Amino acid sequence: MASRAIVQQQQARGEAVVGGGKQQKKNGVADGRNRKALGDIGNLANIRSAVEVKPNRPITRSFGAQLLANAQAAAAAGNNKKQACANVAGPPAVANGGVAVAKRVAPKPGPKKVTVTVKPKPEEVIDIEASPDKKEVLKDKKNEGDANSKKKSQHTLTSVLTARSKAACGITNKPKEQIIDIDASDVDNELAAVEYIDDIYKFYKLVENESHPHDYIDSQPEINERMRAILVDWLIDVHTKFELSLETLYLTINIIDRFLAVKTVPRRELQLVGISAMLMASKYEEIWPPEVNDFVCLSDRAYTHEQILAMEKTILNKLEWTLTVPTPFVFLVRFIKAAVPDQELENMAHFMSELGMMNYATLMYCPSMVAASAVFAARCTLNKAPLWNETLKLHTGYSQEQLMDCARLLVGFHSTLGNGKLRVVYRKYSDPQKGAVAVLPPAKLLPEGSASQHS
């Protein structure tokens, strides 16, 4: 009741209450946008840095176990009823079992002490003190009622004590990294589509395997991996000459691979498939797509206007007109953003991704993994510390360990690139405009054993 009264008082005074409160104004205009807060991306300090447990005797292993047992017994006595997290400061809520539960409080000036009684014995009183310099930063969910807000993570006494006993045993020895809200700067930019970004990427992840081509090279009697690489190398050159968008390039390769996975293509028609795929991808993505005659000229008149159009129809029918597909590019732009990059890292990630696109071996990995591995390989190449972090792990959905194989592959392509005949990607990314990232020495990737330390 007390906490409810405080909420009402605060609302009466017009103070912001998490999950509700007054509508904020931007430049004097009511914010009608009412953006959904990104529940899984926050800058919440973790429990160990936010609260400090001070028992009145040193935490030995046995004492830690005893505290844990006491807390569990108390929780059981309370019929496992969990106290909902409160958004405002107030006296400690008492659960059925007579155990006061530490509440999540909005930051107030100065440290606030909350005494939590585990058992009615004086030696087992634990102070949980909010550290003033490491207060929790609660995200303001504009105009969103408590009913709509996601359930906050609860820090029960058990979890606090477990964390402390683990710390005492040396199981955890470093504070958890903060997760950066990568969309915070775009809240006022409608072009960033912040309200939908989470939904979009959830949807991409959900459907990425539906449109991902399977291993097909063995079913193509006249085509091998080398021929595919030559085709992609040439298409990247064509793409650069036409000044097309990167979406178009990635969609082109996706169309080619999906088509080759369902149709046997003679060697002499492989370039025709590539041209027609780029024509289709351009129509889908570009405002001013190149015309068929442009492709006829570019192919040195190897194929006629009619052949290109016939192949376009064949591909569309075989792929059942499905071109709305997530390619590595759509994931790459998001993952690069999560890496909070400088221009060099951005260029390097794109370079790695295009190396992956050229090589058939990367087809065994799903688009999001190729994109994440490109960012990871780029960070390794540029010796970024840390190589992988919690923000990247959250947005990509992959740990460093999971990316190791694919990243090794990309770094391997980089190390052999200078010697090979297919040098379009190398030339493209040797340009000073692209930061000349291709000429940088390839990464010395970590051995497999050390991966888990960082993930």
Next chain:
Amino acid sequence: MLTLREKYYDFDQISSKVFKCRRDDQFFTMKIVSILNEENQANNGVPYWIIREISILKELDHINIVRLIDVMTDGPDLFLVFEYLDNEFQADFLKNPKMFMYPQMKKEFLYQILNTVAYLHARKILLRDLRPENILVNVRTQVLKIALFGAARTFEAPLEAYSSSVGCLSYRSPEVLFQFGCEKYSTPNDVWAVGCIFGEMLLHRPLFSGPSDVELLDEIFTLLGTPTEETWPGVTSICGTCALMGPPQQPKDLAKEFPMLNPDGLDLLSKMLCLCPNYRISAEDAVKHPYFKGV
């Protein structure tokens, strides 16, 4: 592979390019699209808008979107097979006199439109040409369907420059009207169109109907006031020339312009017709607006 005639039968012409047909005791609507037309004299193959429309429609599964069942080719023609909508579904839904019999019906249909737009935006699709002519309704069952995705396209975030010569003029947002050539716009453009449709539902006439960009902007500013740097940060740099802005005008009182609307309705309308796209309500949030309580 089965030919068109083997797969579908009992063709019944509805209009010059639209047929009703049957397969396994189920009815479908077939739309014939010619690849070779006056717009495609150079014959660049399948027009870009058909590629977009079909590939987008193939991915969508929503009760308020006309479902594409099949695509077949035959020479220079494409045959798009859609779910069959019986005669009770009438296009250009605001011309239906029954639409205005019950106030609750307007609210129901507005909710369905917003729900569909939110669904599309969450699948990275900009509608770009939302107008009453593209909306079919069945007044009896109170089901609404959005058709014709010729101007739709997918977007990536951050959004790239897209053609600004899209959509029916009356439903174009101020940010699109301000921009000439190829410029950037995003999901709020579709929300503006829904706001215009909402206004049209209430007034029984188009909310804005200027014959040109400049005259349309003038109509918008007459109702909603001339934007300033305070109400729309960066507006002066967007419009480039102050001639577009006209003399400064104060916003009208929407409560007087729309006396039939309750405070919740006025709040929603004002948020959908917010001049600044950054501050305009999203479709996702509009669906949760108190105006729709009880829908």
